[in-house]
Amino acid sequence: MFKFLKGVVGGSGTGLKDLPYNIGDPYPSAWGSWNHFRGTSKDDGSPVSIFSLSGNDAQDGHLAAGRNGVKRLRTVRHPNILSFLHSTEVETHDGSTSKVTIYIVTEPVMPLSDKIKELGLKSTQRDEYFALGLHQITKAVSFLNNDCKLVHGNVCLASVVVTPTLDWKLHAFDVLSEFDGSNESASGPMLPFEWLVGTQYKPMEMVKSDWVAIRKSPPWAIDSWGLGCLIYELFSGSKLGKTEELRNTVGIPKSLLPDYQRLLSSMPSRRLNTSKLLENGEYFQNKLVDTIHFMDILNLKDSVEKDTFFRKLPNVAEQLPREIVLKKILPLLASSLEFGSAVAPALTALLKMGSWLSAEDFKVKVLPTIVKLFASNDRAIRVSLLQHVDQFGESMSGQIVDEQVYPHVATGFADTSAFLRELTLKSMLVLAPKLSQRTLSGSLLKYLSKLQVDEEPAIRTNTTILLGNIATYLNEGTRKRVLINAFTVRALRDTFPPARGAGIVALCATSTTYDDTEIATRILPNIVVLTIDQDSEVRSKAFQAVEQFLQILKQNYEKTNAGEAGATGGASAIPETAGLIGWAMSSLTLKGKPLDQASLASSSPAPSLASAASNATTTATEAPSVKASHHTRANSDFTDQPAPPSPTSTDGWGDIENDINEGHESDKDGWDLDPIDEPKPAPALSNIQAAQKRPVSQPSRPPATSSRPKVSTAKATAKLEDDDLWGSIAAPPPATTSRPLNLKKSVQSDDEDPWAAIAAPPPTTRAKPLSSGRGRGAKPAAPKLGAQRINRTSSGM
16 A cells, blocks of 8 residues: 555665655654654755554554554644655565565654653643643544544553654554444444554453443543543653553642543543543643743734733743743744734844854744844834844844845835934944945945934934944045045034034044044044034043044154154054944934833943933934933023025035035035935925035135125125024134134135134125035125116226
8 A cells, every 4th residue: 555665675774765755863762663763855854754664464463553554644634643744665575585664754753752851841841841732632632533533542652742843743543543433333343453552551441342332432532541641651750551550640730630530530431521621721721831822823813912922922931941932932933923923022032032042043043034024014023123133133144134134224214213213223333344345335324424414413423423333344445535524524513412522432433544634634623623612521522532633643743753654543542442432312212102222332441422422312402302401501502593594405525525625516415425316305404404514615705805796784684694604513602802713804715724614604704605605606696676776886897
């Protein structure tokens, strides 16, 4: 029967020539006369179990029973019954004798007795696991007896095997047969192969071969007795030797004892139906059984029940047997997340359980699920992933991050939710080191260029912090083109004090990347002006930065004099940051719920940005979601003065660096990088961006004798307001009556004055307003309609 292969095969234990499976090492025990082997598939190497039964005569009773078992196992399907994969029967010849062997290939399992010894569970954890297993086997037996009207005939410890996920499965179907109690004409044994069952496992009516009484009994009578034998063997820790041992109930749990006694009733008609055993809530309702049962029917639960369950799961998992959590609950959880039946809180439980795995197991069992979740459109899932990226980011390879993760994460940079934009920004601290240079320079820096003019001050601050932290991963050319412009032109001139402080600390943290010329001409002039900043923390950091950069210049000067040429960046007297710059505190929320997150502690000996940026929750006038400052300033020019309108929505860092003396206006945006197309920003965003567009150089002023039309008092007042365009972001003038350095008129070009790019413009200047040309040449005023009076001078007309 089912002879797929028949021929001569040499040897007996190395496997069959044409069987698509490899036979491995045997297990020490198996049911009846069967042998149980480990095995693997020849196609993909997946593990399997292989059972073999041999006989010298093709008409051997054991072989007949084995063929019955193969047929029954092939046709009966249930989650708690061993899964059939393949079978074959082989006849081998050795001289004058022949040998017939039946092979059954199933899912990978191991004997229950061996698994119990391997787990080594004790006390409560052992009882919970036994309850789970008994619940599964009872469902399988109930399915056979009540639904299929079949009798297994030999339910015992040897007929139960365990899967890699620690599920119990019923097998050994050699004795299994239909229950024919309703057939009055039936005679003879109802179970043709009952002789395979040990006497100690037989109820009294089977021992007496009273088939009339058996047919009058309920279909579950024989298997209920077998369940009682299984319970005894589980809690006694030994195999049943004789029927009288079943009277010993010392190890049976008290909550199970009444049902145990009813299963072993001497009267078949009074034995407990196996389906009724499942209703024993006192024994079967424990944390492990309830947890797995909930996971099995997860699709039937509503969102509220799921949310409550998964929020409690991390704490419940700590109380369950660790081996069962990792091999049973973790795969269920990963599967439910991958196929969308679980909610976002399940990710927290998944990562907590994953932290108990080794690094290699984590990459195999957890990481594939996480990578697939990045493609999810569920915003709650995306937020949860970004909040916990530090727990799994290090386990992902650079190729996975660059090709599968970053393209999905990058969509958060332009999300309408400020909370999600900030989480996306912070996740780059973990993901950026794994990105390729092409992705860093071609994509990430463009997004950061936009975020540095974001309407949320906390996001602008953290963008500067991120740039300082990932600077070492940028190539030298990109660092030269981006860092100084990002930190000086935008960060140091931001209206938000913590953002200016972040720019100072970022410059200090990356001090070794700048040469002496950049320090002297581009960094120090922009930092010195902040030594009179209205915010005390910004002033303090500015003084420290000035001292650090002057010390660098001094050391390089001394090395040059000593003949040690070639030192360009120099080692800072204040050591370079040994750790990461801390994030600014944020009060951004998602759907009105505050984010509970601790700022990343800074291990840098340089001025800590965590303290400078701790006011990122301040300045309520910056954005609605930013809280009021924890300290009050007497002078509130930075918060009270509205930002002037911006002539353009973008201001690239590259405009400042490339050819400062250019007379034409550059169309480039974002640190000399191609801009990312975005819709026109809101007016509030335009105001913030305009406040960061302070000109580096201004056109030379015409001589005092040049012809200039006179303007009215109203027009002069408007010009004064335009001249004070940068008053909200430039360093405030000192409280003194002395004239500003750049107030004196001169025919010398401002481009030759190193202070022209950073000094606050005079309140009475007659220079062309910035809004008309961004400080790069003058444009004629728009003509007015109607009759006008024009005052002309005698010269030039």
